[in-house]
Amino acid sequence: MTRDVIIACDFPSADATYTFLDRFIDERPFVKVGMELYYAEGPSIVRELHRRGHKIFLDLKLHDIPNTVQKAMSVLSSLQVDMVNLHAAGTKAMMEAALRGLTRADGSRPLLLAVTQLTSTSEERMHDELLISSSINDCVCHYAELAHDAGLDGVVCSPLEAEMVKQRCGQGFLTVTPGIRFADGNVGDHVRITTPADARRKGSDYIVVGRPITAADDPVTAYHRCVKEFVL
Ligand code: C5P
Numbered sequence: 001m002t003r004d005v006i007i008a009c010d011f012p013s014a015d016a017t018y019t020f021l022d023r024f025i026d027e028r029p030f031v032k033v034g035m036e037l038y039y040a041e042g043p044s045i046v047r048e049l050h051r052r053g054h055k056i057f058l059d060l061k062l063h064d065i066p067n068t069v070q071k072a073m074s075v076l077s078s079l080q081v082d083m084v085n086l087h088a089a090g091t092k093a094m095m096e097a098a099l100r101g102l103t104r105a106d107g108s109r110p111l112l113l114a115v116t117q118l119t120s121t122s123e124e125r126m127h128d129e130l131l132i133s134s135s136i137n138d139c140v141c142h143y144a145e146l147a148h149d150a151g152l153d154g155v156v157c158s159p160l161e162a163e164m165v166k167q168r169c170g171q172g173f174l175t176v177t178p179g180i181r182f183a184d185g186n187v188g189d190h191v192r193i194t195t196p197a198d199a200r201r202k203g204s205d206y207i208v209v210g211r212p213i214t215a216a217d218d219p220v221t222a223y224h225r226c227v228k229e230f231v232l
Contacts, residue, residue: 003204003230004205005227006031008034008209008210009214011037011214027223029054030054031049031054031055033046043079055082056080058076058079058084059208062085063090064094066098069094083110083113083176084110087114095152099151111153111154113154113174116144116147116155116165122136126139140157140165143155144168144169145168147169148168153173153174155174155176157176158178162175162177175203175205178208180193180196181194181195182212182225185212196209196225197230207226
């Protein structure tokens, strides 16, 4: 089974990203390019990271009408990324359209994941602001099943939800889990978090780790700590 640590490269520029990644001499970590970096630099950042040998999760969380998402996905598909994502809240029709857009003429495509509920969303906010009256667990499972039925490869969710998603959608359905903090680290803006070791016990396939690595005094050591707890 593939288990890996993905570093969230939430940097404002290509220069800041390369300065950070140049500290990694002996390894080529799997990296996540999110909205901040992609909107600042465009596709060139993805091409350069690919050229440098990194696997790439392009985290743009698409959410629009099916036709728009399909066309956007077919553009993203031409970039050499390994994973892309969208919001399951965009409906099953949108997810199916996304898959069509992503699939290349030869049938290959990057992995496609659905965001269930962001790990910054509490059950209380989901009830009061989004007017979703189910429990957060039921909502996450329901969105995961929709994504599974639409043919997606997995979901982005809290590690605390990975086990139940796998029970509903099967062990092969990927769980990519942000909201990771070391036992002795800062929680930041997440509500539903866990440690790398706990994420492993709960069955996550990939953990996405940003500030615990990028803001560490020694990012390479922090990365190795994640790998040791989660992968080895
Ligand atoms: O710094 P931190 O470890 O909190 O970074 C988490 C990363 O995971 C951020 O890039 C954030 O955009 C991303 N994220 C996500 N899906 C969520 C929650 C966070 O992709 N549900």
